Amino acid sequence: EVKLLESGGGLGQPGGSLRLSCAASGFTFSTYGMTWVRQAPGKGLEWVSSITASGATTYYADSVKGRFTISRDNSRNTLYLQMNNLRAEDTALYYCAKRTSNGDWFFDSWGLGNLVTVSS
Amino acid sequence: EIMLTQSPATLSLSPGERATLSCRARQSVYSYLAWYQHKPGQPPRLLIYDAFNRATGIPSRFSGSGSGTDYTLTIDSLEPEDFAVYYCQQRYKWPLTFGGGTKVDIK
Numbered sequence: 001e002v003k004l005l006e007s008g009g010g011l012g013q014p015g016g017s018l019r020l021s022c023a024a025s026g027f028t029f030s031t032y033g034m035t036w037v038r039q040a041p042g043k044g045l046e047w048v049s050s051i052t053a054s055g056a057t058t059y060y061a062d063s064v065k066g067r068f069t070i071s072r073d074n075s076r077n078t079l080y081l082q083m084n085n086l087r088a089e090d091t092a093l094y095y096c097a098k099r100t101s102n103g104d105w106f107f108d109s110w111g112l113g114n115l116v117t118v119s120s
Numbered sequence: 121e122i123m124l125t126q127s128p129a130t131l132s133l134s135p136g137e138r139a140t141l142s143c144r145a146r147q148s149v150y151s152y153l154a155w156y157q158h159k160p161g162q163p164p165r166l167l168i169y170d171a172f173n174r175a176t177g178i179p180s181r182f183s184g185s186g187s188g189t190d191y192t193l194t195i196d197s198l199e200p201e202d203f204a205v206y207y208c209q210q211r212y213k214w215p216l217t218f219g220g221g222t223k224v225d226i227k
Contacts, residue, residue, distance in 0.1 A: 035216075037164075045156075045164065045207050047216040061215050062121075095163055100175075105211040106154040108175060110163030 002026040004096050004111035012086045012118045020114055022079040022096030027109075030054075030074035033099035035107055036081050038092035038116075048094070049081065050105065063089075086118045122146055124208050124219035132227040139195040141222045143208035148188045152212040155184055155193045158221075159204045167206075168193060198224070 005023045012018045022034070036048040049070040050059045058070050069082040079096050094114050097107035123146045133139055143153065151171035156164040166175040168184035171191055181196040195202055203226050208219040 037218075044205075044221045045158070045209075045218040047209075047218060050216070059214050059216075097163075100166070100169060104152075104154075104169060105216060106166060106169045106209065107164075108166045110165075112163055 002109040006114035009114035029077040126219035149210040149212040
């Protein structure tokens with residue numbers, strides 16, 4: 001059974017930093033692209049960032065480019081999102097998600113999400 | 121960025137009725153479109169990928185259609201567990217984008 005467990009969220013200061021982790025199990029992590037998607041309170045889903053299976057290629061939404069960094073450690077089956085220079089509008093529930101088995105950038109398994117609140 | 125517009129924003133229906141949800145892209149996404157179901161307190165669930173392929177374990181009452189810029193998710197005979205928010209997502213071009221969602225609620 002695929003499991004994705006996010007951690008590391010909480011309260012962050014404007015201009016500060018947080019790092020999210022996503023521990024993966026139940027599949028061969030090193031062979032799947034991964035993604036972060038967020039949902040601000042009362043809003044819809046917003047794609048944040050994706051990374052290929054090897055980690056060689058990364059993609060970012062314009063809203064986080066230059067501030068957030070996606071990475072992965074395939075030896076630890078863990079995905080990361082380093083969030084710097086936090087803004088109030090980064091407040092959201094952050095999900096990690098696994099790319100589909102056929103290689104499309106759609107997402108067939110998701111974590112339960114981790115809440116990030118940016119406030120002074 | 122390819123904007124996806126979903127309509128209606130809210131659909132009020134009774135169990136047993138058919139739901140028809142629309143997703144319109146600003147430019148063609150060449151059927152590289154998925155639909156997700158999202159319930160409060162749960163992660164999104166992939167229903168349909170590449171416009172009309174049902175994901176693993178998805179009941180046959182869910183179907184997808186469309187091409188080019190216009191796509192439809194149809195739910196035949198709504199079950200009580202189908203009342204949720206539905207999102208479309210395109211993978212044709214980076215950045216990936218989601219539609220704003222359609223809430224299907226009980227009439």
